Amino acid sequence: MSDARYADFDWDVARSRARGTKRWSVYGPDVLDLTVAEMDLPIAPPIATALADAVRRETVGYPVPAPLSGLPEIAAEWLSGTHGLAAEAGEIRLLPELMRGITHSIRLFTPAGSPVVVPTPTYRSFFGAVELADRAAVEVPMLREDDGYRLDLDAIDAELGRGARTVLLCHPANPVGRVFTPRELTELAELVERHGARVISDEIHAPLRYGTPFTPYAAVGGTARNHSVTLFSATKAWNIPGLRCGFLALTNPADHAKWAKLPGAATGGISPLGMLGSAAAFGHGADWLRQALRFLSGNRALLGELFTAAGLPELYTAPEATYLAWLDLRALGVADPAAVVLEKTGVATTPGPDHGRGGDGFVRLNFATAPDVLEDAVTRIAKLVATGRA
Ligand SMILES: Cc1ncc(COP(=O)(O)O)c(C=O)c1O
Secondary structure, X not given: OHHHHHOOOOOOXXXXXXXXXXXXXXXXXXXXXXXXXXXXXXXXXXXXXXHHHHHHOOOOOOOOOHHHHOHHHHHHHHHHHHHOOXXXXXXXXXXXXXXXXXXXXXXXXXOOOOOEEEEEOOOOHHHHHXXXXXXXXXXXXXXXXXXXXXXXXXXXXXXXXXXXXEEEEEOOOOOOOOOOOHHHHHHHHHHHHHXXXXXXXXXXXXXXXXXXXXXXXXXXXXXXXXXXXXXXXXXXXXXOHHHOOEEEEOOOOHHHHHHHOOOHHHHOOOOHHHHHHHHHHHHHOHHHHHHHHHHHHHHHHHHHHHHHHXXXXXXXXXXXXXXXEEEEOHHHOOOOHHHHHHHHHOEEOEEHHHHOOOOOOEEEEEOOOOHHHHHHHHHHHHHHHHHHHO
16 A cells, blocks of 8 residues: 555655755664655656756856846746735745744844744744744644644734734644634734734745645735735745745835845855756646645545554544644653654654644654655554553
8 A cells, every 4th residue: 555655756765865864864774753844755857857957057156146037936926826825026035944034024024022922833943033033932822622723813812912013823834734714814814903013924834735725824815915924935845945945925015125124144045056946846846746745645644544543543633734743642641752752662753842832742743754654653653652551
């Protein structure tokens, strides 16, 4: 079964290991490392061709200035079409990585000293990005209900009432896999506007969905477009994070002059290969992405089958987006089960508590790998939980 599901791609984990990236380099051969959010899939042929051509031409000098590159036009077209947020090339800014976009946006667009609301559990690097902006992060745990997580709008309202002026949204949400609904986002937009606050929406995972419709935060209507900035990138969905190129859409025209004042050192470091790889992804990567989503969708279902077969279906809820599973290991009775799981089973997962409040008792598991690796990992974890409970 697992081989058939991997057969669409001419690939195996040995080739991922041979890449020599962080993905399979941190632990020895006996550990199944399911931490780093990188996929065990070959990159899209149009990206591989663009990169090979760039190396042949030695396009490894300083990158051409963004306005001369044609990339803002390509990114704006993808954003307006596939992603669903109407934007002009003149609203797109380039960055080497998205976390810098968060730090600069907090500093430039929100009042000095005002705290930043972070709905949790969330992408753990958000906390560092807020800290680099010299701001306090106010963690507001999402509400965990039978059908998944949702934003605690009352608690966010209360924190904005106490002086916070930014909401840092991960939409779709890493690690919990939620795609927020237009209704939820509209309600958020209304209260953010009422408090004169801003939203920074990191939408890097949006292409990695399993049928759930997606509305970009800035597209929910009303004033959302004016009080938000949107981060997006080809690096996550097309598996090219090492190429260093990300994007910011500044949909409030008043933000443009503030962004222009940033020194070059604040936004520099974009790689010319990243620019070419992103252009190939946005312009010609749709077929590969469809194929990758078929593969990921198979793994997403497989996890459900495996946990159900092990008699532990409550450990796993299939995510609406991302290739990350947020496993509920509270049955083990420890705040940080990742350490126990690694020690007792040799499966490395990302610790739940790293993702902020609401993360205790959980781990994050990357399922963008070979199905037999997942089968092995789930068998080991299920055995541990079953024993721990006995
Ligand atoms: C929500 C989110 N934003 C950003 C990133 C990383 O983006 P970059 O490497 O461009 O900073 C990740 C990586 O997993 C992520 O999950």
